[in-house]
Amino acid sequence: MSNACMFLLFFSLFHLIILNFVDSKCPENFQCASLGVLEFPLSNYSQPECGFLWVDCNASSPKLYLANEELSSPYDILSKISTNVFSIRNPTLLGYLRYKFCDLPYINFSLPNSPSISFTIFPYITLFSCIKSNDTQKRYFQGFRNYSGCESFDIYYTTTGNLLLPPEGCSAVPVPVYSQYDPNTMDFWDLFTDQYHLEWHLSDDCNECHKRGGQCATENMSTFRCQQGVPAAATLVLFFVILITLNKRNYALNLKGKTQNDKDIEEFLKNHGDRIPRR
Numbered sequence: 001m002s003n004a005c006m007f008l009l010f011f012s013l014f015h016l017i018i019l020n021f022v023d024s025k026c027p028e029n030f031q032c033a034s035l036g037v038l039e040f041p042l043s044n045y046s047q048p049e050c051g052f053l054w055v056d057c058n059a060s061s062p063k064l065y066l067a068n069e070e071l072s073s074p075y076d077i078l079s080k081i082s083t084n085v086f087s088i089r090n091p092t093l094l095g096y097l098r099y100k101f102c103d104l105p106y107i108n109f110s111l112p113n114s115p116s117i118s119f120t121i122f123p124y125i126t127l128f129s130c131i132k133s134n135d136t137q138k139r140y141f142q143g144f145r146n147y148s149g150c151e152s153f154d155i156y157y158t159t160t161g162n163l164l165l166p167p168e169g170c171s172a173v174p175v176p177v178y179s180q181y182d183p184n185t186m187d188f189w190d191l192f193t194d195q196y197h198l199e200w201h202l203s204d205d206c207n208e209c210h211k212r213g214g215q216c217a218t219e220n221m222s223t224f225r226c227q228q229g230v231p232a233a234a235t236l237v238l239f240f241v242i243l244i245t246l247n248k249r250n251y252a253l254n255l256k257g258k259t260q261n262d263k264d265i266e267e268f269l270k271n272h273g274d275r276i277p278r279r
């Protein structure tokens with residue numbers, strides 16, 4: 001292979017690598033005004049393809065948008081508690097509390113989980129909302145606090161764990177509460193707050209996928225899939241494989257040359273053996 005040819009090959013390979021790095025343009029992390037450095041699954045609002053939680057890094061009022069939440073308005077981010085916990089304010093909830101909307105137990109404040117990411121909120125209590133004035137359910141929730149101010153259902157809640165599965169005819173929903181709540185002395189509507197902690201966890205599958213440069217995706221609403229582009233690392237490996245192959249070939253050529261030389265020397269020795277001093 002001629003030198004020019006080699007140069008061309010290296011040149012194009014090198015560019016392939018550079019292009020690949022540019023192509024995977026999602027940054028490892030990003031500086032987000034008062035919130036500091038943020039990383040996946042958070043992404044800058046302008047790059048929604050880079051994460052599941054989109055942050056608008058406005059210094060005076062940073063906001064959080066959720067990739068698969070069409071209904072809710074964005075959350076205000078009050079502070080970053082840790083890499084996977086934000087203290088947030090939920091403007092939707094504020095409205096419900098202010099106007100004592102009885103739909104409260106039908107709003108799922110715990111966000112929809114997916115095979116890639118799951119969410120928890122805290123602190124919270126679970127509200128069981130059940131068919132109005134049903135004696136079976138009344139017995140079931142003996143010892144619970146109740147609220148019967150809603151027209152179409154009764155609400156039961158407790159402080160001592162949230163262990164129960166809801167009986168038939170009831171639904172259970174976690175609702176954020178003040179950290180110093182006391183259900184025994186506080187009015188039902190005074191328990192809840194629009195400010196709470198939102199925590200997220202990547203699934204192992206998604207974590208692995210992300211580390212390998214893939215994109216976490218969900219197929220048929222429930223199956224995890226890792227979408228892989230041509231990762232830069234693979235191109236890099238290819239580059240070195242070709243480099244080594246070429247080098248080996250040069251080496252082989254050199255060896256052949258040497259063998260030829262050796263043969264010449266043998267020939268020379270044969271022809272001029274008598275003049276060479278014997279060892």
Ligand SMILES: *[C@@H]1O[C@H](CO)[C@@H](O)[C@H](O)[C@H]1NC(C)=O
Pocket residue numbers: 030031032044045046047057
């Ligand atoms: C986030 O995106 C906006 C809009 O494109 C841009 O102005 C800003 O610099 C980006 N911030 C970071 C930290 O990348």
Ligand SMILES: *[C@@H]1O[C@H](CO)[C@@H](O)[C@H](O)[C@H]1NC(C)=O
Pocket residue numbers: 058059060061
């Ligand atoms: C940042 O937030 C403030 C207050 O909400 C608002 O007035 C301003 O327009 C926002 N700036 C940008 C760039 O969105």
Ligand SMILES: *[C@@H]1O[C@H](CO)[C@@H](O)[C@H](O)[C@H]1NC(C)=O
Pocket residue numbers: 108109110111112113171172173
């Ligand atoms: C609320 O969302 C959580 C997480 O997706 C889910 O497990 C739970 O069943 C939902 N509850 C209701 C009442 O929709």
Ligand SMILES: *[C@@H]1O[C@H](CO)[C@@H](O)[C@H](O)[C@H]1NC(C)=O
Pocket residue numbers: 133138145146147148154
């Ligand atoms: C609610 O609790 C009060 C006091 O414990 C009780 O008298 C009432 O029957 C309960 N109501 C329902 C609907 O469970």
Ligand SMILES: *[C@@H]1O[C@H](CO)[C@@H](O)[C@H](O)[C@H]1NC(C)=O
Pocket residue numbers: 131134135136137167168169
């Ligand atoms: C009361 O609830 C039970 C299940 O908890 C249900 O089987 C029953 O039909 C309900 N009764 C009425 C009157 O709705």
Ligand SMILES: *[C@@H]1O[C@H](CO)[C@@H](O)[C@H](O)[C@H]1NC(C)=O
Pocket residue numbers: 219220223
């Ligand atoms: C997803 O659904 C499509 C058709 O609805 C089906 O062909 C495919 O096998 C499903 N994939 C998985 C992983 O279940």
